[in-house]
Amino acid sequence: MAATSASLQELVDSLARKARADYYNPYxxxxxxxxxxxxxxxxxPEFLSVHGTSLVEDEVLLKSLARYETVNFFSLNIHGIRELIVEVALRIHTPRFAAFSDFLHHFLGEENEHMWFFAEFCNRYHxxxxPALPSFPAKASFGVNWKDVIVFGRIVIFEEIVDYYNKRIGADGRLPAVVRELHSAHHHDESRHVAxxxxxxxxxxxxxxxADDQGGARADVENYLKSYMSYSVASLYSARAYxxxxIARTTDIRRSALAHPARQQFHLATMARVNNFFxxxxxxxxxxxxVDGS
Ligand SMILES: [Fe+2]
Ligand SMILES: [Fe+2]
Structure with missing residues (x-):
């Protein structure tokens, strides 16, 4: 593996110091x-999956949906990050990751704590x-270096989507304090993870x-990560939450909401930062x- 650049090492060391300084007891x-x-x-309400669609207009129903979409959003966090921390744990002390293991210990510890507080919310109030959705399939055909790109590419996509919500919802004074605080505490920790x-x-x-320029692998990685972006966006539309x-006709509502032009704009806004990065x-x-145009 190519040597770690000095600037990347400096960044990782400074983020590990910041994680130590910012540490709090989530319990x-x-x-x-x-x-x-x-x-x-x-x-x-601007973050509900039907926002901008006129599919649901009754405020009592929308407030009810806000409760269950919060449970869905926190549940997605629990399942999504659990799958990804398994992959990080498998790599943390291998030679390829040794230079980053100090920060990755903070990453794993913080993600474990995030899982705890999101689960605590769902269990207390719901x-x-x-339940977890069917997992997005891993691709066995990628070599070891490309699998690393896939794993951390998925983490970046997942964290960017979540952070788009956390940053804005955590500052919304209409919400109960504990909901705001979970979003804003998560946003604070995730700013290090995203960096x-x-x-x-x-x-x-x-x-x-x-190490392994297989020609076609680059296009396959791009397609795989784009499919994961579509899968992640679609997971925010939960028939169970509806x-x-x-809400009646959940399957129709879900399909109509997901395909609505207003929602397509929202999806692109949610993904703008990570899209530009890639x-x-x-x-x-x-x-x-x-979702349909990738
Ligand atoms: Fe997290
Ligand atoms: Fe994270």
Whole structure:
């Protein structure tokens, strides 16, 4: 593997120092009220999956959906990050990752704590976590260096989507305090992960190209990551959340919402930063164009 650049090493060392300085006890950090008001917005209405579509217009129903889409969003966090931390744990002390293991220990520790507080929310206020969706398939055909790109590329995509929500919802005064605080605490931690993740994906990509330029692999990696972007966006449209909220014709509503032009704009806005990152660094030849247009 190519040597780690001095600037990447400096970044990783400084993020590890910052993680130590910012460390907090997640088990005592939050105040968990016995119940949350059902008539409050649990999710900013602008972040509901039907926003801008006119498919659901009754405010009582929208507030109900805000409760269940919060449970869905936190459940997706729990399942998504669990799958990805397994991959990080498999690599953390291998020679390819040794130079980054200090920061990766913080990453794993923080992600474990995020899983805990999101699960605590779902269990306290909904009685359960939503079940995991069928996993996005791993691709066995990629060589070891390209698999590294895939794993950390997926982490960056996942964290960018979540952070788009966390940053904005965490600042919304209409929401119960504990909901806001979970979003904003997560945003604070993820700012380190996102800073690391992008630089690290670029590093892994350069290594994969240098070590193993299989020609077609680059196009396959681009297609794979774009499919993961579509899968991730689609997972925010939960038929279970619609049903629990009391919305009729859940399958039709889900299909119509996902394909609605207003939602396509939202998807592109959510993905704008990570889309630019992939294109500007030569990892994508073209931008991801949306759930149906990729
Ligand atoms: Fe996290
Ligand atoms: Fe993270």
């Amino acid at each position: 005592t950090r939050f105040d968990w009220p016995p119940a949350l008001p059902a008539d409050a917005w649990w999710m900013s 009685g359960k976590i939503y 690391f993740g992008k630089r690290f994906v670029k590093h892994l990509y350069d290594n994969a190209v240098a 049903r629990d909220a009391g 294109v500007n660094n030569g990892i994508f030849e073209t931008k991801w164009a949306g």
